[in-house]
Amino acid sequence: MNDFLQYTLNGLTVGAFYALVALGYTMVYGIIRLLNFAHGDFFMVGAFLATGVLSLLTGSGLPSGLVVVVALVAATAAAAALGGVSARIVYLPLVKAPKLSLLVSALGLSLAVEYGTALSQGTGFRSVPHIGFLSAEHAIGLTDGVRLTYAQLGVIAVSLALMIGLYLYVTRTFTGTAMRVLAMDQDAARLMGVNVERTIMMTFIIGAGLAGTAGTMYALYYPQVNFLMGFLLGLRAFTAAVLGGIGNIPGAMVGGFLIGLLESYATGYVAGRWTDVVVFGVLIGVLVIRPSGILGERVAERV
């Protein structure tokens, strides 16, 4: 029982990373039907940027809590900016082009960002400066032996807060609603006076920003970064988005946590090397039963 509880906590932490990154995949897919290959790289850029900020500021005498906040904000902003710029120069000119062109340019952007990072930062693993209160010995002891570290608590709390914020943004604000109607009918959205190009850009900015936040927390949690980390995590996050129902925001959240939990249970109860088998096996199983994902709407044809 204690094992189960511990695996659950670990799984929720990893799931939070997947969920945050999955949101970007699902929002962009919902709005322009693009599988954004480069999305995982926004996560990686966030992680590298946070590492840079942390290296610069640790030992400067600033309180470590402040250093973490600065790294988080800076990396989120940088990833969001990268998302916005790439939407402007890579995706928006191709919105009306065949979807395959869009997909190939996403692939190109992904490789450019990955290998650009490799060139400037090296291909090895880089370690992230040690932040005292985030290390494993600082934890809340629950029942005997089960521990929730401050780092885990932080990851789960920050992700949940961002997800709630995003949900309110998308359902309660004009711009958020514009994103949803844009996904339903682009021309009709234009006729409402929605600036479609700007709204698409905003979607990229928000999605990339969330990935940047996730990247920072990931760097602090594991503490190492690598230029391919976005590809590997992105694959799982994309799986989470599909599992939850691609295009569906709550679906991405559910899918992310579910994959995190599955992974943690598989590692704990079976063995680490079986993790992917279990995760993707479940994915296939779910999709066979519900092709549109757990929360995906059964596709209604537009009349």
Added chain:
Amino acid sequence: MALLEVTGLDASYGAIEALSGVSLRVEPGEIVAILGANGAGKTTLLRTLTGLHRAKAGTVLLDGQDITRRRAHDIVGMGFGHVPEGRRVFAALEVDGNLTMGGYQSRKEPAALAERRRQVYELFPRLAERQGQLAGTLSGGEQQMLAIGRALMNAPRFLALDEPSLGLSPLFTRNIFKIVRRIREQGTAVLLVEQNARQALRLADRGYVLETGRVALEGPAAELADDPRVKAAYLGGAPAEPSPRGPVASTSDNGGKGADGS
């Protein structure tokens, strides 16, 4: 000065010419009907006016301002409402949410939006009853009401309606036409694209007949309704019988097909 002034408008889909040299005008407070068979270019005309489709040549002036190359959301923001063919309501949004989106350009003026929403619900009591219902679950006629109400949320000076009666029962059609008259009474000029030529000409002040992308005929609505060519092609070839109640919906449809072959 005309509210809408279109001069020599050309548009095409790839190599296929859809509009060539279309000129027309709409004066403030007018209802102008655009008639024509399927494929005559009526929908393309509206889409080109609102910037959803790119004009190849020609100019479109709205209240003297050149809007030919402006983007759709700017044109809508200048007071040009467009109710598209097939209604295009946001199916997964509630009725009320659709109206909210209609007021997107006025999102910084919540008081004005609340007032317009009240007016729309007054104009369409049926929508008021269904505020919380998803738009996709409404009937065709109700969706048409919603599409019009949604456009009115932007308080347009000019409203283009693309086939508002398409697929509606005669009762709903009459209702919609009554609404169009009320919209005009409130000071909005209307450009009405219709296959239902007889009813459209009864409602309109003036009309234009499009044939394969060109203006074939134009004039006051009463004159068009009496024109033998219009009668033959769009009014089912029936003699100028002033009988107001007839099997209207089907005759105009057949007329449209007849014109296609001519």
